[in-house]
Amino acid sequence: MVPMRRLFLLFVVLPFIAVVVSGADNLTPRYYRRTCPKVEQIVSEVVTSKQITSPTTAAGALRLFFHDCFVGGCDASMLITSNAFNQAERDAEINLSLPGDAFDAVVRAKTQLELACPGVVSCSDVLALATRDLVSMLGGPFYSVALGRKDSLASHLRSVEGNLPRPNMTVSQILSIFSSKGFTAQEAVALTGAHTVGFSHCKEYASRIYGYNGGSQSSYDPSLNPRYAQALQKACANYRRDSTIATFNDVMTPGKFDNMYFQNLARGLGLLASDQALLSDPRTSPFVRLYAANQTAFFHDFAAAMQKLSILGVKSRRNGEVRRRCDQFNTISA
Ligand code: HEM
Missing domain, CATH: 1.10.520.10 (Peroxidase; domain 1)
Structure with a gap:
């Protein structure tokens, strides 16, 4: 009897405890x-x-x-x-x-x-x-x-490959990356509201503003606001020679974390193709419209999604350490 009980502990109970006590707990x-x-x-x-x-x-x-x-x-x-x-x-x-x-x-x-x-x-x-x-x-x-x-x-x-979304991906591809990490379409939209701040380099959206769909050099994505598209063409004119050229993600209130990113999408002021696509896809557009109309809802959902993001795949003492320097492991290894 005793050996059976030990075996039960060893093979059934202990592995179960190890699984449920993840780093995030x-x-x-x-x-x-x-x-x-x-x-x-x-x-x-x-x-x-x-x-x-x-x-x-x-x-x-x-x-x-x-x-x-x-x-x-x-x-x-x-x-x-x-x-x-x-x-x-x-x-x-x-x-x-x-x-x-x-x-x-x-x-x-x-x-x-x-x-x-x-x-x-x-x-x-x-x-x-x-x-x-x-x-x-x-x-x-x-x-x-x-x-x-x-x-x-x-x-x-x-x-890294396959785990991060890219601006030339379809909404399906982007949602499938988010879903593989446990995020719903609504959470993906809320998190992408982060594009209300910061910059993107021209190469990330060049195909939208130059020679769109094999057209002439000056043809641009028709979902872009024409004045915005022309301003971007000007700003990025030298981007092949100077790869540091970048423009604001949110042209209206660039340094402010607000819901302007979502309002911009309805006006053709979304910078990345993936941003603009969130407005036209039926799985994501209801949330774009909700957050464009209601900043409180956006802030609430963004904060909740950030809390969820911040416990993703967290390491515990078993498979991690407290580094002395953030750019190096404590013991040098390959
Ligand atoms: C929908 C999927 C997403 C795609 C395709 C995407 C892609 C990009 C790209 C291409 C840039 C420009 C980078 C550069 O040229 O320097 C960028 C910038 C940025 N992204 Fe995203 N992103 C996505 C979602 C997110 C999410 C979920 C967050 C945060 C929660 C985020 C935060 C940012 C921020 C803050 C910037 C500006 C960075 C800076 O100014 O240095 N993005 N993103």
Whole structure:
């Protein structure tokens, strides 16, 4: 009888416990109340001053956080730098446009935290808090962030492909990426409202504004507002020679986190083809219209979706660590 009971414990009960206690179950906003009680204050002070001196930080951090979470979970794998043995996520083509200021904000906050409470706060928690603070600094909603994430033990360039949406994808392809991470069409639309801030480089929408559908060089996507399309053609005229040229995602209120992104779509002022497509697809258009008409609903749903995003694929002590430096694993490995 006794050996049977042991076998039952070993093969049935223990694996079940290991499955239900995922990293996210251990998260709580009070995680550091004893070990680093000032964590929120320190992160907030550092990133606020960073945003004041470098206003591209906030939108960059929001995109960085999204890319980190969608590739293998919110585990700061996007912060690792490549070395001779390993090409990290950060060096995937889609991540090369993430601005250095966003990474720098996290590194600065982590440096201050290492002085106040060494070896305690993970880089993934710093990124989650920094993103929340920066979104609210731009006028967006403030939401509580559960803490206790551990940092990844791996970061591979090859893991990125297929996990992040691209502007030339169909709505079906985009929704299928979101759905594979557990997000509904409504949550995907709410999260994409992040395009109410920040920039896009010309190459991301060049096919909409030059030689559209094989037409003449000046022909543009007819779903674009004509004056907007012409202004974009002008702004991007040198984009092949100067790949740094970028324009605001939200041409009306570029630095403000509001619901203007959704209002823009109805006026042909959506910058990326994927943005404009959200208005015409029946699975997403009801939510675009809802958020265009009601900023409170957008803020409520965006905050809830960000909270859901921030616990995606979270690592625990079992499969993660608290990095000493956000750009390197504690032990050098391939
Ligand atoms: C619908 C799927 C999405 C697509 C196809 C997409 C694609 C893009 C592209 C191509 C850019 C321009 C990057 C550049 O040229 O520097 C961009 C910028 C941005 N994206 Fe998305 N994105 C999507 C969803 C999201 C989501 C869910 C978030 C956040 C929750 C987000 C946050 C941002 C931000 C804040 C920027 C501006 C970054 C900056 O100014 O540095 N995006 N996105």
